[in-house]
Amino acid sequence: MRIRISLLKMMMRQCLPATLIGLPLAVLYVLLTRQPLDWANPWMGLFVLGHSIALAFGLGRYRSPGFAFLYTRGYSRDELWLHKLLVTVLAVLTVWLPLALLIWLPIRSTVQDVLFRSPYSLILMLREVAVPWAWLAGYAILLPSFHYVWVRRAQPLAGGDGAVLLASGTVIVIGTLMLFGWLPHWFWILTWALAVVVSVTNLGAGLLLHRTIEVQ
């Protein structure tokens, strides 16, 4: 399959509102939050959740005139699905990478030191170095679920309640884990294995069901 630049651009534009709103908000939060960030930070958790929903919505409006136009240009359904996934990755990286760089470079530590004389500034980077990976993992688990929801909702006989339940369940499990914090090592291994299985299944099912969505 070839990468179609014009198709990517057209789809990326659907994600622009989510990026334009999300990126400055998240940058400000990361720069100005005084307490050290950890993977269970609820505000960043909510941000990843909201951003994922916005991206899935932007790329899943199969009943809009613009999508109907896109789906009648002569691209195959599989080609459109794979470009949609590629655009999802690019849209996430557009927001995630600047946030990660703020922590890793370490711009956040410098800002904390200069603006707030934060006592944590010297250790912030070392302490938070793994946190961006947790956010990325959040996207990797949530977005396949949400894409699947929109694909199921565009099926000929509609429905899709099962997909909504699955996505809701995923969000609840992640939220619960964030609340309860540290759990035994074996539990995490099991949870990650399950998350990978769910995400891969969602992506595979999305590919198959995307072939039969109704576009109008």
Place this chain on the structure above:
Amino acid sequence: MNGGAIQAEGLTRDYGRFRALDHVNLTIEPGRVVALLGPNGAGKTTLLRLLMGLLEPTEGHSWLLGAASRALPEAVVARIGYMGDAEEPPGWATIQSLVNLQAEASAAFDREQMEQFLEARGLSPGRAYGALSKGQKKWVRAGLILAAGTDVLLMDEPAEGLDPSARQDLYDRLREHASQRDATALVATHVISDIERIADDVALIDRGRLVVHAALEDLREQVRQIELPANEPVPAWPQDVNVLGRKCDEDMQLVWVQCPRGTENELESVLPRQATVRGVGLETFYLALTQHGQPAETSHPPTECLS
């Protein structure tokens, strides 16, 4: 299926309890330009969407270039040009970005032809789609699928909103495209004068049902209007005579039939003496049928009047 460029078998689509398309059987041979004629809400758009695979049929199947509409492979989908009534690019997209998008999808896309197409209406590629008039939008979208070198064209009211000269120009280009590439086109319209410009065949659809699909020449020559007294039972029609529709009122029944060459005498022989038969033009027949008439249930409808 038998290899028509466009084919439908028993194609049916319900929206809730409303049946938008009712068991449509249609085969269009390669190289034919077919005008899909019918009043608003007749099911033309639904038929085109089903053929394009955008909707799942409630019953039946359809094929384009031999491939099932709902599973068009990459090699086939790039050879189909679809211009829907409601499918529109976003307003922020420039004409150039739409050209690039189409060119990436269609290996046979002819940029030079597209440039000429735009120049013909004084449109510059840098203009935003949303800033164009309704007619200009149609022009751009038609240009995209004609320049894409498509072998099958599905077009829904392509000339709506175009001024008369653009309308004529578009249809000339469509005819040229079809004859040069031996392309097949199904063009929905409810403007009868359009048909004269483009069509080899006419498919008339009304209330979701395909009333007639025949060569334009044949329809011009073969459609007859039969007037019968209201109390006269409808005769048993000859096998080759295709009953297209009927209208009944207190004094009179009107029946429209398609009477192939050589069956005129056979038709005359089954009609009562009070019956009068006259040839009618396509427009007269279409207006009478779609405004007042009942489409035929079968080629030999029941003897009772339906309305």
